[in-house]
Amino acid sequence: MTGVPTRRDCLTWAGTAAAGLSGLGSLALPEPVFAGQVEEPLADSVRSTLSYAIANKAPPVPEFTTTEKRMDHLRWLGAMSERMKKRKPDFQTRIEFLQTVWYETRRAGLDTTMVMGLIQVESAFRKFAISRVGARxxxxxxxxxxxxxxxxxxxxLFNMQANLRFGCVILRHYLERERGDTFLALGRYNGSRGRSEYPNAVYAAAKNWVHPDA
Known part of the structure; x- marks a missing residue:
């Protein structure tokens, strides 16, 4: 395998290795590069804040303070829709997905391009993707x-808006924990904090979703 490994490459390798070496007792196996978020204790205040962010069911309807900002959004939507045709052939499904990503990333104060790259790496834009560790x-x-x-x-978590909202809120939480360090926050999101493979894969995928006028 050459270049940046895909999520499937890493999970497949990890599963094969574990199956082949399951009888070797205490031998430590390398952790898969792309794993999933790790459950950690949350302070009550943090839990309450995250719960509120998830429960607020504001619909993904964009609001614009100027005509120029609205036109910028429509140009972005048109460019991204064209790039996503092969992944989501149905126009309405494609537009609904992009509108929701745009809304939820801004609601969470995230970079939309980076989140698009993360989704490409995590699920290849598949709504019902399930990883070997159960991520959805x-x-x-x-x-x-x-x-x-x-x-x-x-x-x-298979509902489109719910999934994107959870993901964006969780990533924002990790960014705050890492004091705005995107590299470490992406690693924490993936369960591989401090390793470069996953953040680099997201950064590379994000280049596919850069707005031409950005």
Missing amino acids: GYMQIMPFWSRLIGDGDAGK
């Missing part, structure tokens, strides 16, 4: 988040 949907949310900050129904 577009942004590969680990089910434990539904218990920690949601209503406990992990099935809702």
Whole structure:
């Protein structure tokens, strides 16, 4: 394998290695490069803040303070829609997805281009993607988040807006924990904090979604 490994490459390798070496007792296996968020204790105040951010069900309707900003958004939407045709052939599905990504990233104060790259790496834009460790949907949310900050129904992670909202809120949480360090926050999102493979894969994928006028 050459270049930046894909999520599937890493998970497949990890699963094969574990199966082949399962009888070797205490031998430590390398951790997979692309794993998933790790459950960690949350302070009550943090849990409350994240729960509120998830529960606020404001619809993904963009609002613009000027005509210029509205036109910028429409140009972005048109450019991204054209690039995503092969991944999501249905026009309405494609536009709804892009509108929701745009809304949720801005709601969470995230860079939309980076999040598009993250979704490409995590799920290849597949709504019902499930990883070997159980992460779900577009942004590969680990089910434990539904218990920690949601209503406990992990099935809702396959809902488009719910999945994107969880993912954006979680990534914002990690960015705040890492004091704005995107490299470390992406690593934490993936469960590989401090390693370069995953952040580099996201940065590379994000280049596919840069707005031509940006």
